[in-house]
């Protein structure tokens with residue numbers, strides 16, 4: 459029986475999650491990949507060594523029962539999770555707060571906050587019992603730096619940052635590590651989702667600038683996982699060289 463470690467990646471059907479899945483599979487890890495698009499999960503499973511190496515779980519992270527069901531029905535060989543990457547997430551819309559759709563706000567809270575909570579709570583008891591494990595949350599620069607139209611997306615990622623820090627406080631002495639990675643602008647399906655399949659609007663986000671690639675984030679995750687066990691990188695902000703924070707803005711009459 460294989461003893462290679464197991465990594466669970468939520469939202470592995472595209473972007474950062476898919477890049478992490480490909481990299482860790484390449485390095486010999488066994489994978490649990492999740493997302494809502496079964497066909498993409500199936501294709502990725504095929505590409506990454508089939509069912510023996512890669513287990514697929516198709517569920518919506520914001521559906522608490524579905525998350526619990528997915529964790530409780532993991533095959534025995536995948537039931538001991540060494541690393542969880544809480545990656546599934548999304549931004550919806552870029553309207554100012556007074557014009558945004560409440561449904562979009564709810565979806566972001568349900569996915570980016572509640573989904574991350576359900577997965578974290580499901581995986582932690584086993585890690586604490588084994589005194590081993592690593593949770594890597596995918597936050598965002600949006601959790602540190604507000605921007606117009608970011609409103610609830612920024613809020614959800616600020617939650618992820620503070621939750622990561624607070625969980626670390628709970629886990630002191632357990633040997634379980636927690637990191638919040640905070641990427642900046644990265645070219646994935648993120649903007650296509652944000653602008654609801656408006657490709658030309660999504661493409662403009664990356665026009666004339668060099669964004670992070672999904673592989674940059676995957677390489678960062680790989681580096682983190684390979685730091686010595688006594689090292690905990692608490693937060694890590696990762697921006698493209700072509701991105702920086704602006705000055706405070708002022709309204710003038």
Ligand SMILES: NC(=O)c1ccc[n+]([C@@H]2O[C@H](COP(=O)([O-])OP(=O)(O)OC[C@H]3O[C@@H](n4cnc5c(N)ncnc54)[C@H](OP(=O)(O)O)[C@@H]3O)[C@@H](O)[C@H]2O)c1
Nearest residue numbers: 469471472473474493494495518519546547644646647648
């Ligand atoms: N791209 C950026 O500029 C950027 C910057 C900072 C942080 N981030 C964060 O990085 C993470 C990954 O984003 P990405 O850039 O890789 O975007 P992406 O290409 O759109 O990937 C998002 C992934 O999340 C999954 N997902 C979304 N909602 C889900 C739900 N309710 N249940 C289960 N899975 C769900 C999607 O899978 P399905 O559609 O198959 O469910 C997909 O696999 C997100 O948390 C995002 O907020 C992105």
